[in-house]
Amino acid sequence: MFENSEKTNIEKIGKNKLIAHILSLNENKNPQVIVPPGDDAAIIKFSDNENLVVSSNIIVENVNFDLVYTPLKHLGYKTVTTTISNIYAMNAKPEYILINIAFSSKYTLEAIEEIYSGIYFACNKYNIILAGGDINTSVKGLTLSATAIGKICPNKEVLRQNCKVSDILCVTGDLGAAYMGYHLLEREKRVFLATPDFKPDIEGYDYIVSRQLKPEARNDIIELFEKENILPTSMTDLSSGLADGLKKISSKSKIGFDVFEEKLPIDGQTLQLANEMNLDATMCILNGGEDYELLFTIGQIDYEKIKNNIDITAIGYATSNEHSCNLITKDGSRKEIRVLN
């Protein structure tokens, strides 16, 4: 029958490079597209006063989640929050979401209801409307695909590309918690599978577990920017770790960053479990991912307006050292920050 050629192993390329390559194949550049795909979200012209901000996300069973320890309600919730997080990361407000679900015959009506109860719960909390979606069967496993649509006034969008040398680098909340939550759940799963009558013990680690299973999006920060009339010079959400976020902004803005290890915000539970598991806490922050906090840069004048906010931490500043992100360690030495694949 028809032959599909097989040549280049895709795993060697990496997701970011693959997306950039696919986008480069499109010869049809359109002036309606103000910010093309490749940032957290795309921005497209809609009317004179408002633009659309759109972003899509697909998550797959046993790649992005494990149903041994993920409640379906949390999975529905996380599908919404992780998708709208991309819209907030443009300094925009999501308004609508469409969610497609494909599931195998092992899923019951009650299981699907659980997923949707989480979806509706998140929609109500973030004031988003579920505006559609498709349901389909799959041969194996569960796949959820979501598209969020938001609005933004022209020139209010915050991209990755406008950070200037000396801008202050800030991050919201704390980092590394979702990653440690993942490690804890995986450890308990291994014990559970070996001894099925074992009751998992996650006491004392409720915060990091919830950060992994039920992450929140930072709508509050976007509202703060609006209230204080702050326009960051660049922004992204931290879905794949701080190192990845730094790389995204520094390469688009053609600057570098100096980041101070001692400033990195970390919760006590994250630190405690990292110590217990002999993991380097700074490595967890740099490469852990799934925190869905906002990483942004701002000028000195805007920084004055938020410097006392306990939920925002200045962790460094932009340098002219193009593409070079460095960690100033607690002992004062300088280490290049690399993105681990």
Place this chain on the structure above:
Amino acid sequence: MFENSEKTNIEKIGKNKLIAHILSLNENKNPQVIVPPGDDAAIIKFSDNENLVVSSNIIVENVNFDLVYTPLKHLGYKTVTTTISNIYAMNAKPEYILINIAFSSKYTLEAIEEIYSGIYFACNKYNIILAGGDINTSVKGLTLSATAIGKICPNKEVLRQNCKVSDILCVTGDLGAAYMGYHLLEREKRVFLATPDFKPDIEGYDYIVSRQLKPEARNDIIELFEKENILPTSMTDLSSGLADGLKKISSKSKIGFDVFEEKLPIDGQTLQLANEMNLDATMCILNGGEDYELLFTIGQIDYEKIKNNIDITAIGYATSNEHSCNLITKDGSRKEIRVLN
């Protein structure tokens, strides 16, 4: 660990009922949503002069397509056309599409490029912009999920619910071809799998094969409506067969239909293969699906404007016989049209 209850077998419910049930779980009705999910697309208020039309679609390997005979380029093309077809079915014009893809490690870069070449080809042909999307790995198989976004002026949308008694029932193009294309490809696949050196013979059936593998959306009909200032009283696209389309309009509009078997438009290839395979051609039209033609109803005055169009066929009319769709067979007898699951 966490337990997900298992009770009701979802296969017994059916897709349309399941979607209706899920939508009924949402307690948060929003006035911004002008047409809620459940029609071909949802319509949401965006500005005073224009509304957004949005629709989503998810297709899964070995459920919706078979890569033994589906070229990846055609698969990308079909993902676009079948999704934007839902927007046209609202009498609206799609402008943007976002496509998420999850694929297993067996897919090479060249394979993904093939899919995107089909996506871009369809986008260029229909003047749609690929405005984003996510790429992810899957444990097994290929899943494509698409969301189309269009615009429509208030009161120009055509829903399923406003058909009146005596309105004329029309369909575009011909029906049953995609279904017979599927049967042909499946037959050739069975022979190919049994005797791998066999060369598939689809000569003389190029039209029905292309209807299955590379369906088009009916943008031309929506442009005709605009040019002729025609507003159908109801419309849907035929993704699941004529019987399903009739049921969707009749139940929403609370009317019935009398459909004349002798009027049903069928291509010579469809008829020939149906005869060859001992299949009833009318059954193929009623329950075949995947034609992506438009089924619509219009009043007598509008009908006069299109009655000589060779690409539109009047196949019946709306009756007061609520929910009852009847086929007036070639021998003059009357048979109830039922949707087969």
